[in-house]
Amino acid sequence: xxxxxxxxxxxxxxxxxxxxxxxxxxxxxxxxxxxxxxxxxxxxxxxxxxxxxxxxxxxxxxxxxxxxxxxxxxxxxxxxxxxxxxxxxxxxxxxxxxxxxxxxxxxxxxxxxxxxxxxxxxxxxxxxxxxxxxxxxxxxxxxxxxxxxxxxxxxxxxxxxxxxxxxxxxxxxxxxxxxxxxxxxxxxxxxxxxxxxxxxxxxxxxxxxxxxxxxxxxxxxxx
Numbered sequence: 001x002x003x004x005x006x007x008x009x010x011x012x013x014x015x016x017x018x019x020x021x022x023x024x025x026x027x028x029x030x031x032x033x034x035x036x037x038x039x040x041x042x043x044x045x046x047x048x049x050x051x052x053x054x055x056x057x058x059x060x061x062x063x064x065x066x067x068x069x070x071x072x073x074x075x076x077x078x079x080x081x082x083x084x085x086x087x088x089x090x091x092x093x094x095x096x097x098x099x100x101x102x103x104x105x106x107x108x109x110x111x112x113x114x115x116x117x118x119x120x121x122x123x124x125x126x127x128x129x130x131x132x133x134x135x136x137x138x139x140x141x142x143x144x145x146x147x148x149x150x151x152x153x154x155x156x157x158x159x160x161x162x163x164x165x166x167x168x169x170x171x172x173x174x175x176x177x178x179x180x181x182x183x184x185x186x187x188x189x190x191x192x193x194x195x196x197x198x199x200x201x202x203x204x205x206x207x208x209x210x211x212x213x214x215x216x217x218x219x220x221x222x223x
Contacts, residue, residue: 001026002026002027002047003045004021004028004047005028005031005037005041005047006018006030007032007034007037007040007049007062008032008051008054008077009032013100021108021111033057034059034061037054038062038129041066041070044070044127045072046072047111047114048075049111050063050076050077051076052077059077059089060089061092063076063092063094067093068093069136073095073115074093075094075095077098078099079100095114126138128164130163130221132144133202137160137164140160144202149202151201155194155198157179158179159221165221166221166222167221169219169220172189172191175191175219210222
């Protein structure tokens with residue numbers, strides 16, 4: 001089953017498209033603003049329908065933020081488009097424009113054509129977005145904006161453990177067992193030093209807020 005992310009601040013449009021594509025056999029994710037769209041892109045949809053004129057973070061900004069981390073086609077939804085908008089949208093990484101109002105059947109045909117042409121099963125990435133921080137679990141990399149953050153293997157694995165379990169508190173002993181293994185030589189005191197290093201690296205970009213200390217208990221990842 002192919003999946004589609006529909007992002008538009010007009011709830012009626014979102015519900016219309018959701019119902020139409022669900023009847024067509026698609027799994028449909030929805031978002032009503034730019035922030036939600038960026039978060040939902042981590043679900044690795046096969047295609048994204050993205051409204052240009054959302055308040056706050058608009059469609060062009062969303063596209064720029066996620067384009068390097070998703071392989072799927074991104075189709076802009078807009079009430080009007082001029083040459084400058086087209087240039088801006090394609091520069092951000094968009095693949096096509098859908099002009100409102102549109103025919104649902106024509107939209108469905110264009111969506112199907114883009115998915116057939118551009119679907120890349122073997123290259124799908126496992127990516128999550130935390131504000132400006134992007135974690136690619138497939139490539140085992142972390143970037144803030146466009147800047148890569150150099151992490152040692154154990155540092156990335158700690159981030160991976162915490163971020164995949166956002167909000168869950170892990171004590172030092174459990175982190176040590178998960179990362180180093182039950183039979184490893186050494187003790188859990190090394191965790192505090194690794195956390196310090198991770199925070200220092202993220203702190204250079206103002207993103208150390210993602211690792212929180214729960215005093216007397218352990219550490220957790222926060223959005």
